[in-house]
Amino acid sequence: MDVTFGLLGPVAAWGGDGAPLPLGAPRHREVLGRLLLARGRVVPVGRLVEDLWEDEPPAAAVGAVRTFVAALRRALEPGRPPRQPSRLLVTDGPGYRLRADREAVDAWRFEDTLARAAEAAPHAAVPLWNEALGTWRGPVLADFPAAAWAAAEQARLRSLRLDAVERRADALLAIGAARDAVADLRAHVADHPGREDGWVLLATALDRAGRLGEALDVLARGRDALLAAGGRPGHGGALARAAAELRSSTAETAADPAGMADSVWGRATASYDRSVPARSRARLHATAGLLRDLAVTGADGLEEARRHRADLVAAAETTGDPELAARIIGSYDVPAVWTRADDPAGAGELSRAAARAAARLGPDGPSALRARLLSVVAVESRGDAAADAPLPPAAGAPVTEPWRLRAERAAEEAVRIARRLGDPSLLAFALNGAFMQSFTRCGSAAERDAIGAELTRLAVDHQIPGHEVLGRLVRLQALSGLGSFPEADAEADEIDRLARRNERPLATVFTAWYRALRTGETDGPSAARGRYAHVLARTAGSGMPGLARGAAVLVALIPVMRGDGLPDADDFAHLDPGPYRPWVDPLLLAASGAVDEARRTLATVPRPPHDLLQEALWCVLARAAAAVGHAPVLRRARDELDSAEAELAGAGSGLISFGPIARHLEAVDVALEGHERRSAGSPGGT
Structure with missing residues (x-):
């Protein structure tokens, strides 16, 4: 039963190969539409007669309905043997019932996708809103616009669609894609001038795209449209508030750097798209920088950066330019503090890609670039992510694992090169790799504290805030392992301050864990139970599965x-x-x-x-x-x-x-x- 059905447009059905099924005359399609609206419930024959003939039904109406149903059964199940009961459109008691899964009906898929989009973060929600809106082929039950039996469902689904258009625009604004929202919102308010939220969203999108004058004009036109549509004079309160906010922003631009940044971002990205040719290598470099910044913005950004990074590396490697590939691979110097990879298979492949790039460059290649690649090898080989053989048993004697030895040597060489070159940013990245490879034996907390202290001093002296947070987190862990809790407390407080100031929300996940640990050390495990419950829930949505x-x-x-x-x-x-x-x-x-x-x-x-x-x-x-x-x-x-x-x-x-x-x-x-x-x-x- 691979038949799928359409209500979002003319009533339709398609076979398993995607070809339309011949449903016959309008009355046949009307019966099918009525049964679909029943959502799997039985519709008595008498009710079908009343709905199909709103005036006086003919004497042969019941027989006609049975004829329509028989024709629909042949159309929906053309391969069904004679006299075998239909499995799709079944007789049930006094009427008929259509068996259809939720995935088989476009209106139901639309509703389910809306629910998923409403729960998703903005970056993940946009494609879901697009998917939901893409199911529409026209007005609901477009071939029966005046049917009384369809009116309530038509109004409900139409309202859901209008909300979806506006919520999609809201998500686009949240991810900085204001320009992408403008065209659809223009069409939206033209078709539905009484939607106040639509006018506000359009004005907001225009403002964030750097078109403040147009935004204010849209708000004025929206006010007029609401009055023309029968709205009360005070109905446009949201429009008035939006206009006041926009005018205030022009008078106080210095006090609203976030709004200015959004405006500049919109103009700059549009200029970049116009000015930099498609498939340009400059786009690879720009994407690498964007992913590096995206990874520290929070859970959504980290997941997106991780998802796209492997594709970017693959694209760089396909250029055939070893130095370009090396620069792209080595540019991702995002501070990493947790030693279990979020995606071990992906981390292992990135480590191998960095090793390949370093081998292609050779020992005479640019020293700084070599140090970056070696640092990638060290960071991405965290834990056992880069293991190329089964791990030795715990019951046996210690074994020197070649892959681990390579990662340790990569970290050591990267630090040596960075120290020789005197490059603070490069040394900070190399020290991150050294931290990840400092676990060759148990009991290395003091060694890690020294790495964290050096990294913190380096970052403070050279204004590298991301690596200052990393250095303090490394110290927080090491001091905790050594039982030096007063010093660890001070580091936790400073990390929280830096995280707020530099917009590093993921750092506070680790300080929340530390404070649960600290409570357990001071007051016992029972006292820490509530803190741990809270931090476990927070960690689940942190974008750090490792x-x-x-x-x-x-x-x-x-x-x-x-x-x-x-x-x-x-x-x-x-x-x-x-x-x-x-x-x-x-x-x-x-x-x-x-x-x-x-x-x-x-x-x-x-x-x-x-x-x-x-x-x-x-x-x-x-x-x-x-x-x-x-x-x-x-x-x-x-x-x-x-x-x-x-x-x-x-x-x-x-x-x-x-x-x-x-x-x-x-x-x-x-x-x-x-x-x-x-x-x-x-x-x-x-």
């Missing part, structure tokens, strides 16, 4: 890991461990009594990622290994955590704290001693 996914499991583990026992597996049944599943599962298996399965899982679990949570995950593995007596993982965890004995487990992330690592090491030692006693006392013990 931070958000699995975070609720980490929070749920806090009281478990700060105690000495195993979790209640039921408390975790509704939580998605996300990327932390390999290291959480053995603990949950042990807690549920599945000892053998927990041991098998521990034998194959990969080592924790080299990132901000590696100490915490080693502690989780150690707790599971102690519960089921898995000595290889216990010994490896003991060796890995030894260098972090003075730190707090997990607190170096700035997110959660499982308490002093020294306490976890004591528990590991106790478990190992017990294992050795049991082994010595068993026959043939080792």
Whole structure:
């Protein structure tokens, strides 16, 4: 039943191949339209007769309706064998019912798309509004404009469409596309002069496009149109307020820099489109700069930048110009503080693209460009994003992984080049890469604090606000891991101030996490529960899935890991461990009594990622290994955590704290001693 139906225009139906179905005479289409408006409910034959013949129906009306239905069934299901009941237009009790899914009827798809658009952020909403409005082929039930049975639905859908036109324009204004909104809004107010919001939106779009005089003229014409349409003299209150605001903005332009910026943006982008040829390489450079700025504007901007960046790199590589490709790839020096990539596969590919570009340039290429590419390799190889082989097991001896060694060396070389060149911005980017590659071992909080301190001083001295925020965030994490909370508090306050001043909203997501952690350290996990609930909800919409996914499991583990026992597996049944599943599962298996399965899982679990949570995950593995007596993982965890004995487990992330690592090491030692006693006392013990 691949038939689709149309109400937004003349009544129509299309087969699975998209070809129109021959519905027959107007009465046939009218029956179909009436059944579609019933939305799957039964329409009695008597009601169909009343609706089709609003005056006195003929004596043979019931028979005529049955004839219309039979013809529709043949048209809608041409391949149906004789005497086989229709599956689409069915007889049900005293009447007929049309079985159609919501996706099969254009009016219903329109409504569903409106609902999605209303919930979406402006950048994502615009294509949804376009999709919704694109379903319209003409007036609702255009071939039956005077049908009484259709009047209410025609008015309702028409009203929804007018609202959609205005909400689409609103979204275009929100994303800075005022010029794109003007033409449609002109047509909108011409067809519907009584829509006050339409006139206000058109004036706003013109003003933001740098055409203030036209905007004021539109408001005057709108006032006249409302009066002509029968509006009361005071009906145009929104028009009057908009006019007052526009006049005020001309008198006080210095006091409204945001409005001026919107106006300049509109004029400048239009000039760029006119002046710079399509497919010009200059457009690649401009796009790279735009994506870099977009990534720090908030959740929507970050998601959009991430989505388009890979396409931009691919476009640059297809030019065949290695230096151009290298400049495009190396231009994305957006500060990055979280060590798990939002898109690991994409990050790995970007790292490989940067490595390819550096190889094509060779050692004699421009030094600054080489340092930028090496910094991209270091930043995008965060965690295990660039791994080109399965991760070694946690139960085995440490292994030097070639891909990780390459990333570490890239970070070191980038810093050396940047220091030699004396370029502050380049050094700031290189230090970001050095931070991402500073997790070769547990217990590197002091080293990261030094990187953060240098980055902060550099950014302050040379006015690089984005990297100052990064440097302070790195210090916030490191100081938290070291238990230096008064200093970390000061950094959190300064980060919030800088975030407000420099419009860096994502930075405050991390300070909110820190304050939840801090509450837990001061007052205990129970006191922090409310803060964590709030920050988890906020993080879910932050545009940072690498931070958000699995975070609720980490929070749920806090009281478990700060105690000495195993979790209640039921408390975790509704939580998605996300990327932390390999290291959480053995603990949950042990807690549920599945000892053998927990041991098998521990034998194959990969080592924790080299990132901000590696100490915490080693502690989780150690707790599971102690519960089921898995000595290889216990010994490896003991060796890995030894260098972090003075730190707090997990607190170096700035997110959660499982308490002093020294306490976890004591528990590991106790478990190992017990294992050795049991082994010595068993026959043939080792």
